[in-house]
Amino acid sequence: MSSIRVRFAPSPTGTLHVGGARTALFNWLYARLQKGVFVLRIEDTDQERSTDASTQQILRSMQWLGLDWDEGPTEDGADSRGDHGPYFQSQRRDKYDEFAARLLQENLAYPCYCTPDELDAMRQKAKAEKRDFGYDGRCRDLSHDERKEREARGRTSVLRVRTPDEGSIRWTDIVHGDMEIAADTVEDWVAVKGDGFPTYNFAAVVDDGLMEISHVLRGDDHISNTPKQIHLFRELGFRIPKFGHMPMILGSDGKRLSKRHGAASVEEFRDENFLSAALVNYLALLGWSPGNDQEVFTVQQLTKKFSLKRLNHSAAVFDPEKLAYINAEHLKLLSDKQRLAMAWPILVDAGLAEADDGQARAKLGQVLKIMGARVSHLNDVPAYCAAYFSDDYELDAEAAAEFDDEAQAHMAKLAEAMAKVEGFDAASAEAALRALADELGLKAGQLIHPARFAVSGQKVGPSVFDVLATVGQERVVQRLRAPRRPA
RNA sequence: GACCCCAUCGUCUAGCCUGGUUAGGACUCCAGCCUUUCAAGCUGGUAACACGGGUUCAAAUCCCGUUGGGGUCACCA
Numbered sequence: 001m002s003s004i005r006v007r008f009a010p011s012p013t014g015t016l017h018v019g020g021a022r023t024a025l026f027n028w029l030y031a032r033l034q035k036g037v038f039v040l041r042i043e044d045t046d047q048e049r050s051t052d053a054s055t056q057q058i059l060r061s062m063q064w065l066g067l068d069w070d071e072g073p074t075e076d077g078a079d080s081r082g083d084h085g086p087y088f089q090s091q092r093r094d095k096y097d098e099f100a101a102r103l104l105q106e107n108l109a110y111p112c113y114c115t116p117d118e119l120d121a122m123r124q125k126a127k128a129e130k131r132d133f134g135y136d137g138r139c140r141d142l143s144h145d146e147r148k149e150r151e152a153r154g155r156t157s158v159l160r161v162r163t164p165d166e167g168s169i170r171w172t173d174i175v176h177g178d179m180e181i182a183a184d185t186v187e188d189w190v191a192v193k194g195d196g197f198p199t200y201n202f203a204a205v206v207d208d209g210l211m212e213i214s215h216v217l218r219g220d221d222h223i224s225n226t227p228k229q230i231h232l233f234r235e236l237g238f239r240i241p242k243f244g245h246m247p248m249i250l251g252s253d254g255k256r257l258s259k260r261h262g263a264a265s266v267e268e269f270r271d272e273n274f275l276s277a278a279l280v281n282y283l284a285l286l287g288w289s290p291g292n293d294q295e296v297f298t299v300q301q302l303t304k305k306f307s308l309k310r311l312n313h314s315a316a317v318f319d320p321e322k323l324a325y326i327n328a329e330h331l332k333l334l335s336d337k338q339r340l341a342m343a344w345p346i347l348v349d350a351g352l353a354e355a356d357d358g359q360a361r362a363k364l365g366q367v368l369k370i371m372g373a374r375v376s377h378l379n380d381v382p383a384y385c386a387a388y389f390s391d392d393y394e395l396d397a398e399a400a401a402e403f404d405d406e407a408q409a410h411m412a413k414l415a416e417a418m419a420k421v422e423g424f425d426a427a428s429a430e431a432a433l434r435a436l437a438d439e440l441g442l443k444a445g446q447l448i449h450p451a452r453f454a455v456s457g458q459k460v461g462p463s464v465f466d467v468l469a470t471v472g473q474e475r476v477v478q479r480l481r482a483p484r485r486p487a
Numbered sequence: 488g489a490c491c492c493c494a495u496c497g498u499c500u501a502g503c504c505u506g507g508u509u510a511g512g513a514c515u516c517c518a519g520c521c522u523u524u525c526a527a528g529c530u531g532g533u534a535a536c537a538c539g540g541g542u543u544c545a546a547a548u549c550c551c552g553u554u555g556g557g558g559u560c561a562c563c564a
Binding site for chain 1: 488489490491492493494497498499500501511512513514515522523524525526527528556557558559560561562563564
């Protein structure tokens with residue numbers, strides 16, 4: 001086991017977004033590639049916004065994606081497992097308190113008595129004067145008596161970290177290379193809030209330190225937190241992890257991806273019946289490339305080829321069309337058995353079959369077979385397959401318009417021909433149809449197209465002879481005799 | 488606004504580090520082939536180095552600047 005320890009640390013204030021999923025994925029891939037440890041930590045220090053439902057949802061999304069964690073909450077989210085727990089920040093108060101006390105004792109931090117309202121006023125003023133606002137350090141050097149006096153007035157305090165005024169903070173970013181931020185652009189930031197809970201930057205450092213995280217891989221939007229965290233890692237005596245800031249995922253308008261761009265949470269893609277392997281594959285391609293022309297990867301292949309060295313520097317736009325293509329490719333990768341296992345529940349959900357109907361399930365297997373690559377998304381299954389399971393299927397408007405009285409007359413004759421076929425299958429149905437076409441002096445296509453419509457309601461689909469064979473002689477004859485036409 | 492990040496087809500990207508390519512691939516779009524139809528598949532096509540200066544025999548590639556886009560500026564994470 002290597003000493004590589006990475007983590008994904010979502011805050012349970014909503015669903016798992018594709019941006020977060022991509023971050024989780026890259027951490028997971030790196031851990032699997034390096035035979036390291038992947039830690040999942042729930043950052044629920046925001047009392048107002050964190051919900052248990054969100055935690056559950058995130059855990060479910062992670063599991064759906066196949067991103068299993070070595071340490072973290074148990075699968076049901078009720079408990080923790082691993083040597084560095086607990087993995088819910090809300091259960092780690094004792095640790096934050098301990099380090100906060102140390103910061104205070106060593107004068108690395110100080111109590112600040114400014115109220116949110118006061119700070120807000122200062123911010124407004126700075127804005128009005130077109131000045132930059134950074135906390136001005138007015139509580140930085142309060143004397144013992146001054147502190148006592150404020151406390152006597154019932155003022156609550158927050159704990160602010162004393163940041164250096166001079167010099168700079170540097171690190172070598174795995175993605176961006178050498179980084180240097182001037183220390184004077186880093187303000188004295190709040191480590192412990194008025195409610196006694198740690199802020200993100202404080203809790204993250206304590207936890208990453210205690211959990212012995214070796215690499216912090218996260219979004220670009222965290223770059224500005226990094227100097228604060230590095231400073232604190234150092235002051236607290238922790239080994240400083242390596243940092244890698246990955247590019248953001250944007251919507252088609254170039255803005256950070258969000259709900260208004262359409263589906264943006266993992267759960268939505270699951271509900272829309274995307275293959276999780278396809279989402280994983282597509283997400284991996286956003287911000288990373290293998291360096292050659294391969295684009296379709298199984299998860300297994302990704303864990304072998306992934307490399308931090310090949311992470312991109314620039315933000316990427318999420319493209320639903322490319323995802324759809326990758327999804328279709330993964331559908332082709334599935335065995336007939338796997339595809340059937342995925343499609344069956346969808347057919348059942350659509351009310352086209354009973355869950356325990358083994359015959360219907362076998363039939364779906366046949367239908368899927370003749371459909372072939374025409375099913376590029378599992379969501380298409382109900383519409384494409386309805387005619388094989390029910391007489392209540394949709395009629396394609398275009399095909400219906402082409403189906404005239406002459407076609408109907410032809411279908412009546414075809415019905416009788418089909419009724420006479422013995423040993424009804426694709427080959428015998430084809431022979432009978434072609435014979436009838438010859439007899440009537442028609443081209444085969446003149447029977448084929450109306451027949452497809454009469455039997456399946458569709459304009460397109462598999463070989464019509466396969467359709468006939470699969471729908472079955474009895475139903476074929478019925479539908480040819482009395483084709484459904486739009487009202 | 489300040490600080491930071493980024494910059495190759497519409498989109499995802501290879502090429503950049505270690506200057507010399509007809510700047511490659513994929514999605515989308517278009518055309519053709521195949522097919523009873525559609526899809527798939529196959530073949531072909533349209534389409535990019537943001538701009539300006541350097542350095543160099545030679546710059547997508549190295550340097551500087553400009554412009555553009557994004558991010559951060561909370562007792563949110």
